Amino acid sequence: MAQITILNDMVSQDFAASLDIQKSWGIQVLDLRQNIFGKNLAGLTIDEAKAAAEQIAERDMSVYCLSSGIFLNDIELGREAFANRYDAEIEHIIQLAEVLKPKVVRLLSARSSKRDAYLDSVEHMEANHPWVIPMYREAVDRIHSAGLQVTIENEAKKCIWSKPNEIIGFFRELNRPDKVSFTFDVQNIWFEGTFPTMDVYRELRPLMGYYHLKGGQTGESGDKLVWQSALDDASWPVAELTKQVLADKATEVICLNPSHGEVKPGYDYNNLDKRNYDYVKNIIDSMNEDGSS
Structure with missing residues (x-):
């Protein structure tokens, strides 16, 4: 059965305290x-990574994922902006991985400031930015050659991915099925306009390797994400899908993950x-008890 984790900076801004809370x-x-x-991963030195690894080992914990911000940029800025920034970051994340020993390195789906002007981002990139997918291929190959699996997460706010297709x-164009999987951030695809139904999950299931959870509630009408919320009273089918x-x-x-949306007046956000x-x-416990594992 799957284990649970949480982005390290969510529970405390102090690294050691975050480890202790998660351990508890x-x-x-x-x-x-x-x-x-x-610091974030891009700014972390190798010596700092070694110190972090020591603190992790002292608590008998391990690193599953290094969640880099690689490729979270506007493709409309052009290839050079991406190449200059991310070539060094890819090499750095590989060096950090040698110290921190993750199983997975995360890349992010890019953004497009022209997202509202087209319906299919794959067609848009093929016509206007044919360098994007080859750049992802190169990154995946480099990271995988270092002995790591790669995952790419769907982001929010003008993401190039707003729909399963x-x-x-x-x-399909990336064509690296043995090297890279999809991190399904359920709320992010909702933020981009696709409500996360069971059918959406079934479409994406063959690509999946990692699962990110956030709550979120709709407003008075429609299924648009409006409010931050806990998972137990979210408007999407959290329990069924999970x-x-x-x-x-x-x-x-x-x-x-932390929820997108506005702060809802009167909502209890404690703990x-x-x-x-x-x-x-x-x-997870209920599925173990009924033998569904």
Whole structure:
């Protein structure tokens, strides 16, 4: 059955405190993103990575994923902007991985400031930015050659992926099925306009390797994401979809993320991260009890 983790900077801005809190909850595997000694992965030195690795080992924990920000940029800026920035970051993340020993390195789906002007991002990139997918291929090959699996997460806010067919088309053109998988951030695809139904999951399931969870609620009408919320009263089918992910063994680890949306007046946001952790743990425990593992 899958384990649960949470982005390291969510529970505390202090790295050691974050490790201690996660350990107290029962978390054993880590997803490292930022606020590692006050830095994100791109700014972390090798010596700092060694110090982080020591603190992790002292607690008998391990790193599952290095959640880099690689490729989170506007493709409309052109190839040179990406190449100059990310070539060095890819090499750096590989060096960090040699120290921190993750199983997976995360890349992010790019953004497009012209996202509202077209319907299919794969067609848009093929016509206007044919360098994008080859650049992802090169990054995947480099990271995989270092002995690591790669995952690419769908981002929010002008993401090149707003619908399942764009994600499927991208991975088809990427053509690296043994090297890279898809991180399904359920709320991010909702933020981009696709409500996360069971059918959406089934379309994306063949690509999946990692699963990110956020809550979120709709407003008075329609299914648009409006409010931040816990997982247990979210407007999308959290329990049903998560149980299917577990039954399908679509991920080894479920990662909790902070919710998008506005702060809802009168909503209780106290201890939200722990509440979400307990909610997902209860789902996993219930499936273990009824023999669904």
